[in-house]
Amino acid sequence: EGQLLESGGGVVQPGQSLRLSCAASGFNFGSYAMTWVRQAPGKGLESVATISSLGSKANYADSVKGRFTISRDNSKNTLYLQIDNLSADDTAVYYCARDSYGSQLLSPFDPWGQGTLVSVSS
Amino acid sequence: IQMTQSPSTLSASVGDRVTITCRASETVKKWLAWYQQKPGKAPKLLIYEASTLESGVPSRFTGNGSGTEFTLTINSLRPDDFASYHCQQYYGFSTFGQGTKVEIK
Numbered sequence: 001e002g003q004l005l006e007s008g009g010g011v012v013q014p015g016q017s018l019r020l021s022c023a024a025s026g027f028n029f030g031s032y033a034m035t036w037v038r039q040a041p042g043k044g045l046e047s048v049a050t051i052s053s054l055g056s057k058a059n060y061a062d063s064v065k066g067r068f069t070i071s072r073d074n075s076k077n078t079l080y081l082q083i084d085n086l087s088a089d090d091t092a093v094y095y096c097a098r099d100s101y102g103s104q105l106l107s108p109f110d111p112w113g114q115g116t117l118v119s120v121s122s
Numbered sequence: 123i124q125m126t127q128s129p130s131t132l133s134a135s136v137g138d139r140v141t142i143t144c145r146a147s148e149t150v151k152k153w154l155a156w157y158q159q160k161p162g163k164a165p166k167l168l169i170y171e172a173s174t175l176e177s178g179v180p181s182r183f184t185g186n187g188s189g190t191e192f193t194l195t196i197n198s199l200r201p202d203d204f205a206s207y208h209c210q211q212y213y214g215f216s217t218f219g220q221g222t223k224v225e226i227k
Contacts, residue, residue: 035216045157045165045208047216059215095164106212108155110176112164 002027002111004096009116016086022079022096022113030054030074033099035109036081038092038118046092049081053103086120093117123147123211127219133227138199142222144192144209153213156185156194159206159221168207169194199224 008020022034035050049070051058058070069082079096094116097109124147134140144154152172157165167176169185172192182197196203204226209219 037216044220045210045218047218050216061215100167100170106153106214106216108167108170108210108212109165109216110167112166114164 002098004098004111004113006094006096006113006116009094009118011119011121012086013122014087014120017082017084018086018118020081020083020094020096020116020118022081024077024079024098027098029072029077032102033105033107034070034072034079035097035099036068036070036079037095037097037109037112038090039095039115040089040092043092048094050099050105051079052105057105059105083118086118088120090118091120123150123214123217125209125211125217125219127207127209127222129222130220131223131225133225134199135227136199136201140196140199140224142194142207142209142224144187144194144219146190146192146211149189150211150213152188153211154185154187154192155210155212156183157208157210158203159208165208196224 003025005023036048048064051070055072067084071080097112099107100110101107126145154172156169159165173185184195186193206221206223208221
């Protein structure tokens with residue numbers, strides 16, 4: 001089935017950077033595209049970045065282009081999200097999710113991690 | 123591609139049949155999924171390709187539609203079904219509707 005466990009969230013000041021991690025287990029991580037999805041308090045879900053199974057291709061939401069960088073280390077079964085120049089609008093729970101169709105970039109997501117909270121405040 | 127769900131909140135009773143609508147700003151063909159989310163938890167995939175039930179999901183959940191209009195119907199609502207529901211298109215870069223909260227009347 002597979003499990004995902006995010007880490008790296010916390011309280012940060014505006015303008016700072018943060019790197020989130022997502023540790024995968026129970027499936028062949030290197031065979032699946034992966035995605036980061038965020039959810040601001042009381043709001044809906046927003047896909048922010050997707051990366052191909054081998055890490056050669058990444059797509060971003062327009063709202064985060066230039067500030068977010070998705071990457072992966074298949075040897076460590078770990079997905080990353082680098083977030084630069086954080087603002088209050090980035091306050092959200094960040095989930096990592098597996099693209100359930102495998103290496104295909106356009107896919108529903110299953111499973112999801114439990115999420116890690118990023119709070120941007122001065 | 124923008125996704126619009128309606129209603130935002132739905133009040134219902136155990137045993138009711140409820141329907142949630144999701145509209146896409148342009149065609150997404152059949153590439154639409156539905157998720158259930160409970161407070162403080164991650165979303166759970168219910169339906170993909172507009173009408174295919176994910177393994178283990180009860181048959182009281184039904185998805186329909188194609189192109190730009192989709193529905194999620196829950197027949198005979200159970201206490202465990204009170205939650206938020208989100209649609210997602212994956213024809214282009216994934217986008218979600220704003221969510222529908224199904225609450226107890």
